[in-house]
Amino acid sequence: MKRGSRRVAGERHAAEQARKQSRKRGGRGGGGRGGRGGDQSPVKRWAKKIVLWGGLAALVGALFLAVAVGFAARSIPSFYQLRATQNAQTILVRARDGTEIVELGPSFGEWLEYNEIPSTMKNAMVAVEDRRFYSHFGFDPIRLTGAVVESFTGDKRIGGTSTITQQLARNIFLNNNRTLDRKLREAVLAMALEWKFSKEQILELYLNKVYFGGGAYGIDSASRNFFSHPATELSTAEAAIIAGLVKAPSSYSPTADVDAAVGRARVVLQLMQEQGYISPAEANVDVDAVKLKKSKGENSVRYFTDWALPQLDILLPETFEPIEVWTTIDVGMQQAATASIKSNTPDGAQGALVSLDRDGAILAMVGGTDYVQTNYNRATNAMRQPGSSWKLFVYLAALEAGYTPDDRVVDTPVTINGWSPRNNSGRNAGEIDLRTAFAYSINTVAAQLGNEVGFGTVASMARRFGITTSISTYPSMVLGSSEVRLLDMTRAFAAVSAKGTSVEPFGITKVTTADGETIYEHKRSRTSKLVPDYVAAGMTDLLQTAVNTGTGRAAQIGRPVAGKTGTTSSNKDGYFVGFSSGITTGVWMGRDDNKRVPGLQGGRAPAQAFAAYMRYAVKDRPVEKFDTELQLPEWQLEPDDEYFFGDPDDYYFIDEQGNLIEPGRREQQPGEVPFPVEGEQLPGDRLRQPGQPGGESGQAASDDFLERATGQQLPSEPPMPRTIRPSERAREQRRE
Structure with missing residues (x-):
């Protein structure tokens, strides 16, 4: 009995110990009742709340998205309705006199059903535009996540995320604005398209509607435009070229830049190989061997339309209806501009021309010698050094600082911060006037002027006159080392022609619908005074002399012309910009490389x-003489003797007793010489000899008079008085 009772007691003890251990574990784990472990930490409580509310928000968002997609799907037209509609816009462009100059719009080929489209074409498009097209549900979460990360680490714009379905939604229903709102609507519409149509139907719509450049919509139109055969006959290399166009139709167009099109096609072929659509041997196909359709010549006015028409996205509300665009282009002037560039541009070089009316209207624009060969617009896009035509801003700054065309300057060797400019002739002319220095484009004088007024001041003047590109403030900038656009330089010279008033170039006067309703009309921009009239007049004087007797003599046309030449080192760029009879024209020539x-x-x-x-441009305009008469402000006029001494009646005097004598009340003392008046002979003048006070080469009044007038004793040999302009005084201070 004792042994059994001990065994029972031991079992009870073991059970008690087990219960204690269980309590301890419960307390540590937070699950025991009545222990401290029952309280959760704040972090865990908030984590549970975030998960709970986040899940609830995601559920509500998903529900809302599903409703939005459902409503969108119900409002989307049927597949056959979409197939029958054309979403591209026809634009008729007219010249300033109403003449039709070009019609731009959709070019549609035959509609190809999904089974008629070559597999290589479908595979090429999926490979380059949307590799997960067959697996996503309208948008690609992987690409979207990558774009969001990129927006925080690099480029801030929302882009590069569109799937084929999103692109189709944008092409049919939306515009190309890169905004968050548009991207969200695009995503919803893409999911609605995926909900309503099959992948095959979506790809069929896309390949028959997407824009490939050159006015071609759909692969059949693109194939006929670029290769002269229907899309059903596309080869792998041709399909790669077409697929590569979607990213940038203008840049990769084979009719505009063959090298760019071939390079892009090779990228497409590589992607097709990586994704298993073609073999390595097929990927190495010779794209250069593809035969392109020979394009008929197009008028150079396309340079202008390529520059002007994209502005419609800003000027007009979103519309797909046909419109007529009335422009500033003069047909005759455009033809004359094209002929002048083609006939005068050196072999192997390119040329560009921009011509502005006095209100900023673009009368002619030529961006190159051959638009078909290259549609790159050198008049509006190319940034090249303007050479000495940049001296316009140097001399404007100098004139504003107090110089006049007649001021004397010295053409002498100069070194500024280790930079030593030399003249094109290799010689120095010594002392000349400002007019001559500008007319013969003397570099050493321009360097001295820029150093005096400040290179930052010259840069500021260029900005004031409409230069939008980066401007260097190194000393060499006075010779045109900063790259500029021809349109900007022409605009600057036009402002001088407008007597120092700003000029804003424009190319579109109005836009009307096919029914004649005006939906946009140009309003003249607010102008501002860039420099005073006397500065513009002085600058016009210098520019006219440069054409009459200086480096621009070849620009003479039998009536007043003002302008400036420009040549860069090693003859890489040639410039001339000038104006006559209210028309300002800029010309650039050089090689693209x-x-x-x-x-x-x-x-x-x-x-x-x-x-x-x-x-040709001015033949129907009256001859206009330039206003070069300088109406200088008072601070810049040559002061006469009264400027220094004033009217005698305005002097205050102190008598011998120290009393103040007011002006006009002082009586002339016996024997005192009166204040001389210009043109009046003083008593005894004919008896004075040169060198004596009051003589022909002496001072105008006696020392005794001057000492009493100023209250100071004059030096025994007073210096000869000299008229100094503010600009000269500043120069003397710098020499000191």
């Missing part, structure tokens, strides 16, 4: 092209 052009100088081919065009 920036190599030297033998014999190219601004005073030769560019000036000759300017003259050839301007003879």
Whole structure:
């Protein structure tokens, strides 16, 4: 009995110990009742709340998205309705006189059903535009996540995330604005398309509606435009070229830039190989061997329309209806500009021309010698050095600082911060006037002027006159080392022609619907005074002299012309910009690869092209003489003797007793010489000898008079008085 009772007691003890251990574990784990472990930490409580509320928000968002997609799907037209509609816009472009100059719009080929489209074409498009097209539900979460990460680490814009379905939704229903709102609507519509249509139907719509450049919508139109055969006959290389166009139809168009199109096609072929659509042997196909359709020549006015028409996205509300765009282009001037560039541009080089009316209307624009060969617009996009035509801003700053065309300057060797400019002639002329220095484009004088007024001041003047590109403030900037656009330089010279008033170039006067309703009309921009009239007049004086007797003589047209030449180092760029009878024209010539052009100088081919065009441009306009008369402000006028001494009646005097004598009340003392008046002979003048006070080469009044007038004793040999302008005084202070 004792042994059994001990065994029972031991079992009870073991059970008690087990219960204690269980309590301890419960307390530590937070699950025991009545222990401290029953309280959860704040972090865990908030984590549970976040998960709970986040899940609830996701559920509500998913529900809302499903409702939005459902409503969108119900409002989307049927597949056959979408197939029958054309979403592209027809644009009729007219010249300033109403003449039709070009019609831009959709070019549709035959509609190809899904089974008629070559597999290589479908595979090429999926490979380059949407590799997960067959697995996503309208948008690609992987690409979207990558784009969001990129927006925080690099490019801030929302882009590069669109699937084929999203692109189709945008092409049919939306515009191309890169905004968050548009991207959200695009995603909803894409999911609605996926809900309503099959992948095959979506791809069929896309390949028959997407824009491939050159006015071609759909693969059949693109194939006929680029390769002269229907899309059903596309080869792998041709399909790769077409698929590569979607990203940037203008940049990769085979009719505009063959090298770019071929390079892009090779990227497409590589992607097709990586995704298993073609073999390595097929990926190595010779794209260069593809035969392109020979394009018929197009008028150079396309350079202008390529620049002007994209502005419609800003000027007009979103619309797909046909419109007519009335422009500022003069048909005759455009033809004359094209001929002048083609006939005067050196072999192997390119040329560009921009011509502005006095209100900023673009009368002619030529962006190159051949639009079909290259549609790159060198008049509006190319940034090249303007050479000495940049001196316009140097001399404007100098004139504003107090110089006049007649001021004397010294052409002498100069070194500024280790930079030593040299003249084109290799010689120095010594002392000359400002007018001559500008007319012969003397570099050393421009360097001295820029150093005096400040290179930052010159840069500020260029900005004031409409230069939008980056401007260097190194000393060499005075010779045109900063790259500019021809349109900006022409705008700056036009402002001088407008007597220092700002000029804003524009190309579209109004836009109407096919029914004649005006939906946009140009309103003249607010102008501002950039420099005073006397500065513009002085600058016009300098520019006119440069054409009459200086480096721009080849630009003469038998009536007043003002302008400036420009030539860069090694003859890489030639410039001439000038104006006559209210028309301002700029001409640039050079090579796209920036190599030297033998014999190219601004005073030769560019000036000759300017003259050839301007003879036609101004033929129906009256001859206008330039206003070069300087109406200088008071602070810049040559002061006479009264400026220094004033009227004698205005002097205050102190008598011998120290009393203040008011002006006009002081009586002339016996024997005192009166204050001389210009043109009046003083008593005894004919008895004075040169060198004596009051003589021909002496001072105007006696020392005794001056000592009493000023209250100071004069030096025994007073210096000869000299008239100094503010600008001269500043120069003397710098020399000191």
